[in-house]
Amino acid sequence: MAFYPISNIFSSQAIIYLFLLVLSVQSLLFPSGPIIMSTLISAIILDLIYTSPYWEFSLFTPNNFLLILLFISIPFINTIFTSRFRRQEEQSRRREHVTNTMLKLSKNLSFVSGNIEVQKVAVQTIKEGFGFNCAFMLKNKNGVLSKEESEYSTLSLTPEEREIAEWVFATRRAAGRSTDTFMAEEKSFYPLNSLRMSLGVIIIKMGHPFNADEELLWITLKRQISNALEREYLNEIANQSLLLQESEKLYKTLFNSISHELRIPVTSIISAAETMRTLETGLKQELSEEIYMAAQRLSKLIEDLLNMSRVDSGRISPRLDWYDVHDLISSVVKQLKEPLTEYHLAIYIDEDMPLVRIDIVLLEQILYNLLYNVIVYVPKGRNVEVSARHDGHNFVLSVTDNGNGFSEKDLPHIFDKFYRGNSSITGGSGLGLSIVKGYTDVLKGRVTAKNMPEGGARITISLPSEIPTIENLNNNDVI
Structure with missing residues (x-):
């Protein structure tokens, strides 16, 4: 106009x-x-x-x-x-x-280390990118979600909201506003999932629902944060593992050094005490006997420690060959002849028992520790039975007694190192059955323990051993 x-x-x-x-x-x-x-x-x-x-x-x-x-x-x-x-x-x-x-997020995350720093960068990026406040709840060293939000969170949660966060962590599903679960909540809960694990939960309070671009940005941000937290979590595990390895290495070095140094004086004490037993009489002979028995017990402890160290090192290689089971059992019974005289020992070997392909040294140690365990823990005068048989595929060796048996509480742990049940008496080291288990594993066998219905206990060793033939008898390869 x-x-x-x-x-x-x-x-x-x-x-x-x-x-x-x-x-x-x-x-x-x-x-x-x-x-x-x-x-x-x-x-x-x-x-x-x-x-x-x-x-x-x-x-x-x-x-x-x-x-x-x-x-x-x-x-x-x-x-x-x-x-x-x-x-x-x-x-x-x-x-x-x-x-x-x-x-900006990728750049900042590449220059930080530790979960705390990752959270600080994430909180700042979310605030600048969306204008939202957020809170983190991460899993602890036990793999359980923490009960409280982290110190760098800009949101405070109610007890009910913490329960929702635990549900999100357990189910690995989102909840809260703009989701299909707990829709009445004003906050949104998202799991921080990586490819291998669930690391925690991030909680945000959005001013408006995400549009398509914001939703894509949020998914990408959440994935970057999850990967960064996973990296720090795995780094922490790796550092702990390295520390444990170094500690274990130092332990074994000191242990082997001390054990070897102890063997020399203990051997000297045993030799001197044995000589005094034959030369002295009266009170001096009794004292010599006590010195000899104490030195024998100390020598057995040192030997057990060294054997356990060899098992833990993983450097034992079985040397298999064909042996007669009668020779194996006779050799071990002869070593324990004196203490076994106070028990009623019975030996049962199948009449058609074939030669077995075993490592004779390791198996002697296994049987020795089984019988020594009986001597330490089974009251004198009880029955002890050693039996051997072959089922066509495995060589089966068992030691049975009619003593007090194992308590139901101790039975699952009797093969653990240094485990001594509540009923244990003085004289046991808690290593005998651990060595049995370790040597049996080296021989790719299986060891089981159970209480007998009539009283007492039975420990059974099952080792793979084929029936000998002319061909494999001639094949004496060492593995």
Whole structure:
């Protein structure tokens, strides 16, 4: 309408150009709806005031119709392209925001170490990228979710919300606002899952639901944070493992050194005490006997410690060959002849027992420790039975007594190192059955223990051993 006073100066075509100029400028400033409305109103004003016949609608005359149609089309097309460019600009800005946020998070995470620093970077990035406050609840060393949020969290949780976080950690599913579970909650709970483990839960309080771009950014951020926490968690485990390995190495070095140094004086004491037993009489002989027995017990303890150290080192290689079981049992019984005289010993070997392919040294140690365990823990005068048989695939050796047996509490732990039950008496080291288990594992066998219905206990060793043939008897390869 502002062009009306100059309508007498300019022609109608010039006025139309001025209208188009104004509409073009408007299309750069406003969305398509107002531009279309402005174009239609401008077309009506142009038809009524600036085209003849004046103050009459002549839109549907051929000349005016084409003119007005062109007049409407130009700003309409212009506003379509402007809107398209505007959307592309907004998308570019959103992509730039996502990229900058991810680059900043990746850069900051690459320069930090420790769960605390990772959380600080994550809290700051979420605040800058979304404007949200958040809280972390991470699992502890026992693999259980912590009961409290971390110190760098910017949200405080109620006891009910902590229970929801525990549910999210256990099920590895999201909960809270904008999810399909616990939808009435004002906060959103997301599990921090990596490819191998669940590390904890992150809780956010969003001001508005995520749009598509924000949801993609959030998923990516959460994954980056989870991977960083997993890296720190695995680093901590690796450091602990390295520390344990070094501690174990130092322990074994000191242990072997001390044990070997003790063997020399103990051997000397045993030799001197044994000589005094034969030369002295009366009280001196009794004292010599006590010295001898104490030295024997100390020597057995040192030998057990050394054997356990060899088992733990994993450096024992079995040397298999064909042996007669009678020789094996006779050799061990001869070593324990004196203490076994106080028991009723019975030996049962199958009449058709074949030669067995075993490591005779390791198996002697196994049987020796089994019988020595009986001597220490079974009351004198009881029955002791050693039996050997072959079931076609395995050599089975068992030691049975009618003593007090194992308590039900101790039975699952009797093969643990240094384990001595509540009923243990003085004299046991807690290593005898551990050595039996270790040597049996080296021989790829199996050891079991059980209480007998009539009283007492039975320990059974089962070792793989094929039936000898002419071919494998001639094959004496050592493995």
